[in-house]
Amino acid sequence: MQVSDLFQAPAGVVESPVPTDGHAERGLLTALLMDRDAIIHVRPILAPADFWSAEAGALYRLICACYERREPPDMVVLASEAQAQAASLPGGTATGVLALMADLFRDYASVQPVHLLYYAERVRQAAQQRRRIQIGQALFQLGYRTDLDSDGIAAEQARILAALWTQEPVHGVALHRVLSDLLADLSTQATSAALPGIPTGFPTLDRTIYGWERGTINLLGALTSSGKTALALHFACAACAAGVPVCLLSLEMDAPAIGRRLLAMASSTGMDLLRRPAQLAAHDWQRLADGAAALTRGAPLTLFDAGVTTVATLQTEVQRAQADPTQGCGLLIVDYLQLMEGDRRSGTREQEVAGVSRALKRLARQCHCAVVVLAQLNDGAEGPEPPQLRDFRESRGPAMDATVVLALHRPDPLNAPGRIDLHNLKNRDGERSTILPLDWNGRLQQFTEVRL
Numbered sequence: 001m002q003v004s005d006l007f008q009a010p011a012g013v014v015e016s017p018v019p020t021d022g023h024a025e026r027g028l029l030t031a032l033l034m035d036r037d038a039i040i041h042v043r044p045i046l047a048p049a050d051f052w053s054a055e056a057g058a059l060y061r062l063i064c065a066c067y068e069r070r071e072p073p074d075m076v077v078l079a080s081e082a083q084a085q086a087a088s089l090p091g092g093t094a095t096g097v098l099a100l101m102a103d104l105f106r107d108y109a110s111v112q113p114v115h116l117l118y119y120a121e122r123v124r125q126a127a128q129q130r131r132r133i134q135i136g137q138a139l140f141q142l143g144y145r146t147d148l149d150s151d152g153i154a155a156e157q158a159r160i161l162a163a164l165w166t167q168e169p170v171h172g173v174a175l176h177r178v179l180s181d182l183l184a185d186l187s188t189q190a191t192s193a194a195l196p197g198i199p200t201g202f203p204t205l206d207r208t209i210y211g212w213e214r215g216t217i218n219l220l221g222a223l224t225s226s227g228k229t230a231l232a233l234h235f236a237c238a239a240c241a242a243g244v245p246v247c248l249l250s251l252e253m254d255a256p257a258i259g260r261r262l263l264a265m266a267s268s269t270g271m272d273l274l275r276r277p278a279q280l281a282a283h284d285w286q287r288l289a290d291g292a293a294a295l296t297r298g299a300p301l302t303l304f305d306a307g308v309t310t311v312a313t314l315q316t317e318v319q320r321a322q323a324d325p326t327q328g329c330g331l332l333i334v335d336y337l338q339l340m341e342g343d344r345r346s347g348t349r350e351q352e353v354a355g356v357s358r359a360l361k362r363l364a365r366q367c368h369c370a371v372v373v374l375a376q377l378n379d380g381a382e383g384p385e386p387p388q389l390r391d392f393r394e395s396r397g398p399a400m401d402a403t404v405v406l407a408l409h410r411p412d413p414l415n416a417p418g419r420i421d422l423h424n425l426k427n428r429d430g431e432r433s434t435i436l437p438l439d440w441n442g443r444l445q446q447f448t449e450v451r452l
Contacts (some may be wrong), residue, residue, distance in 0.1 A: 006205030020052040024122035031116040040319040055096040165414035179428030198419035212370035223410035240298035249304040251339035265445045267291025311359035336374035354397030
């Protein structure tokens with residue numbers, strides 16, 4: 001049975017108009033053509049089958065395909081895509097889709113992109129109504145069947161419902177596809193010397209955690225003013241140098257302050273000189289120019305401002321960056337966890353922080369990027385003993401969510417202030433409880449791995 005067959009009205013029933021909303025479908029598609037980032041908000045709630053018009057559904061599918069390839073959904077790109085996929089479009093031709101696009105571009109003046117979600121909700125509601133009618137009609141017809149016993153009726157009910165739900169987006173993935181992709185990845189990695197994940201910039205750490213894995217959340221904890229932001233910037237520079245675009249959200253410092261630290265690190269110029277530029281010599285200016293060139297030579301590093309305070313807003317910004325071919329986001333760094341706001345304020349602060357952590361973990365999977373989150377440790381973690389998972393401030397939930405948990409610790413801050421140990425407290429895919437000794441130069445904002 002085809003899904004369209006279920007719309008046949010049963011005998012004796014007056015046929016009513018099928019619930020559709022052509023105006024909302026056209027308004028939605030026009031808004032998507034006007035704002036290429038708008039698909040980010042619509043795609044999770046609408047599938048091409050939700051459109052009643054076959055041409056509208058086909059055009060929506062083409063727009064989604066453009067988003068997947070990070071191409072702008074303009075008239076030129078869509079027309080070319082429609083011609084390329086002509087065989088799979090309604091009627092086996094691109095003519096209807098091209099005509100619809102021409103009509104939509106004429107509708108620009110009458111559509112407000114701000115109403116995008118309103119249009120999407122109306123399209124979704126009409127699609128849900130049609131599915132409810134399909135279920136009712138199919139079950140009504142099934143009630144008159146005399147050639148089936150009770151088991152046959154149950155089987156037919158299951159088949160009808162399965163036919164209906166094939167219109168919904170599939171959220172699962174077949175095991176054979178998972179294994180096929182995995183074996184292909186393993187074959188590629190076997191012939192490559194590159195890390196499976198995103199480099200951290202420290203060879204010993206990379207051999208332990210295999211780099212940052214996309215789709216995971218990772219935690220870096222430290223006491224206040226212990227160098228966690230500087231270490232995160234080291235991670236960012238290492239990723240960019242490896243060709244992985246980075247997005248960094250700092251809720252503690254503005255973009256110029258982050259830029260100053262990066263410039264000091266890349267140019268080996270003291271932070272004190274950057275604060276007093278009149279004292280810079282000619283060779284200092286040359287180092288600054290060389291450092292700035294080195295920072296911009298690799299993959300792009302995008303700094304988000306403090307206006308992004310919730311995970312929902314952050315995810316939108318990350319998806320926009322990924323949709324922009326000049327930006328991208330393979331590694332997201334959040335500085336820091338306790339300054340993030342929960343999307344819903346309820347319960348205790350510990351519950352809110354745990355909720356933020358879970359939302360960041362979902363973001364990592366949905367955006368297929370590695371997330372490194374900085375977090376504060378409790379004051380009780382200060383002392384000669386190394387920190388533990390229980391020392392993370394306000395909630396141990398983030399440590400439970402993370403794939404890798406790292407913590408900075410100064411074993412002897414009085415006699416050896418430049419010695420900082422990076423402890424690996426958790427590693428789901430490998431060895432843990434390892435210590436990476438680092439030399440810290442606060443003036444240059446530089447970490448150097450100690451060779452033992």
